Amino acid sequence: MKAMHITVIAPYEGLQKTVKRVIQQQKQMKYELYLADLQEAIPIIEKVDDKTDLYISRGGTAKIIKAHTSKQVVEIPISGYDILRTLLLIQDEKDGAEIIAFENISSDFYEISQLLGIEVPITSIESENEVEKAVIRAKESGRRVIIGDTVTNQIAQRYGVEGILITSGEESVKQAFEQAETIRQVHHFYDEENQLYKVLAKEIEEPYFIVEEKEIRFKSDTLKKLEKKENLGMMLQALFELNEYEYNQELRHILYSNGKPYQIYVQPLKEKLNHSIVYIRSMEKVIPSFCRWFQTDGLSLPLVLGTDIVLENHFNEVVEKEGPILITSVEGSGERCITEAILANQWAIECDLNKEVDIxxxxxxQMPLFLLHLDQLLPSKQLEIVEAANQYANPVVFFCESQIELRVFEGRVFELPTLSKRLQHDLSFIRAFISRANSRYGKQVIGIKNTSSEIQELSHRHSLVSFRDLIFREIERADSPHILLQVDRAEQEKEGFIHLDLTKSLDEMESEIIQKVLEDEGFNQSKTAKRLNINRTTVWRKLK
Structure with a gap:
């Protein structure tokens, strides 16, 4: 039978000696014995917890150990003999005495003192922080003797009051070790199953836990490591509160921890009724290779909708409807901004349907989806994908540069105006771009020198996004209150170069570089990360 490793933490020296005498009689257990009281025990726990199977301690120290470990803690009891000895010791001083102890000790004292007819005031405490105030009150009430645990005695002596330590006799220590022996035998009974769990915990790389009726029974090593980095408590609570949570069927769901999405995959265990294994998967590992994280275009919804009340009203009508939504326009017209508003979540994935895709x-x-180029597929394939989107539990937004003949989108089609159409009735976006660029580059540009016909000509060659980028480039190098927009072909031919304002902070320059490379790579974060020799998580974090 495998030996159990026990850590004994004695809160006072006399108990340490008593434990040593009892230990000599034990053969099937390995021990480490420490002298520490209350908070002094915490560094010991941190040191030995990995190799310890079980702790033995007493009173308030046992309570603190329980709060800092998941291992079992056996408490050395304050036996009836211990209490009787203490009460008999102070019976001549009972009128000037008071017991100050943790509730698990004070309640026993109360019961036995009532039986003996020895009336001694008793003050129950919940933490060591309450001891000093209790001692001061006792002294002010005329108490000459204070009975309690180690910390109570130390504080009583500090205030000039006699302290009597409630000690545990050898029979109490033996009782604790007998309980530990019972636990050892139970551990042995389940040892093979526990060993299998441990192997699984180390061998399966995916974070997972085993749950029985919404109570976690086992956690993998990888999950424990993840919990040190992420606060998963609220996410797991949300899982158990799902109406569709069942033990007899598979479930996939997206839940969030600190704003970061995880795919939760629940797989029932057929051999264990009401048991499931729950995998917690990082979305970066779940997203198919033909998809990427949705990336917004940096525009704001008021800017994209502009002053066109009809457009704004139509947008509000479309958003209120259930089912997938189709956005049509020239690419770069603000479709990503509109999609971000519709999805109401920055965590979404996008997919080019014109590539090889496993539907x-x-x-x-189970993530919100932004799907491009549906119009480039055969009608039968279009219908298949839209029908799948209709059955999907999360929002789906399609973007096409041309209309498609599908009635399923009736009432849920939103057409964005091109840049040239915007210029016919609303120029406010130009002012907004200038203001943003001034803020970014520290300039004071107040307008554009181009004529109306020149701006109109530019609008046929640019989308809303590329026109913004053109304004930003000109303002970045501007040295006068007005800029002249033109396509600097020589500048465009210098691929791989970017102008940096060295007055900016390092974080700002890094963000600008990453944003530029991201644009060059068609907002593909994987390609951007590879080109910059960093991981995708770093790309996302730098752009936050």
């Missing part, structure tokens, strides 16, 4: 795998992600 079943795409919709198994």
């Amino acid at each position: 079943d795998l795409l919709f198994s992600t």
Whole structure:
């Protein structure tokens, strides 16, 4: 039978000696014995917790150990003999005495003192922080003797009051070790199953836990490591509160921890009724290779909608409807900004449907979706994908540069105006771009020198996004209150170069570089990360 490793933490020296005498009679257990009281025990726990199977301690120290470990803690009891000895010791001083102890000790004292007819005031405490105030009150009430645990005695002596330590006799220590022996035998009974769990905990790389009726029974090593980095408590609570949570069927769901999404995959264990294994998967590992994180275009919704009340009203009508939404326009017209508003969540994935796509795998992600180029597929394939989107539990936004003949989108099609159409009735976006660029580059540009016809000509060659970028480039190098917009072909031909304002902070320059590379790579974060020799998480974090 495998030996159990026990850590004994004695709160006072006399108990330490008593434990040593009892230990000599034990053969099937390995021990480490420490002298520490209350908070002094915490560094010891941190040191030995990995190799310890069980702790033995007493009173308030045992209570603190329980709060700092998941291992079992056996408490050395204050036996009836211990209490009787203490009460008999102070019976001549009972009128000037008071017991100040943790509730698990004071309640026993109360019961036995009532039986003996020895009336001694008793003050129960919940933490060591309450001891000093209790001692001061006792002294002010005329108490000459204070009975309690180690910390109570130390504080009583500090205030010039006699302290009597409630000690545990050898029979109490033996009782604790007998309980530990019972636990050892139970551990042995389940040892093979526990060993299997430990192997699984180390061998399976995915974070997971085993749950029985919404109570976690086992956690993998990888999950424990993840919990040190992420606060998963609220996310797991949200899982158990799901109406569709069942023990007899598979479930995939997206839940968030500190704003970061995880895919939760619940798999029932057929051999264990009401048991499930729950995998917690980082979305970066779940997203199919043909998808990428949705990236917004940096525009604001008021800017994209402009002053066109009809457009704004139509947007509000579309958003209120259930089902997938279709956005049509020239690419770069603000479709990503509109999509961000519709999805109401920055965590979404996008997919170019014109590439090789596994539709079943795409919709198994359970993430909000931004799907491009539906119009470039055959009508039968278009219908298949839209029908799948209709059954999908999360929002889906399609973007096409041309209309498609699908009635399923009736009432849920939103057409964005091109840049040239915007210029016909609303120029406010130009002022907004200038203001933003001034803020970014520390300039004071107040307008554009181009004529109306020149701006109109530029609008046929640019989308809203590329026109913004053109304004930003000109303002970045501007040295006068007005700028002249033109396509600097020589500048465009210098691929791989970017102008940096060295007056900015390092974080600002890093963000600008990453944003530029991201644009060059078509907002593909994987390609951006590879080109910059960093991981995708770093790309996302730097752009936050």
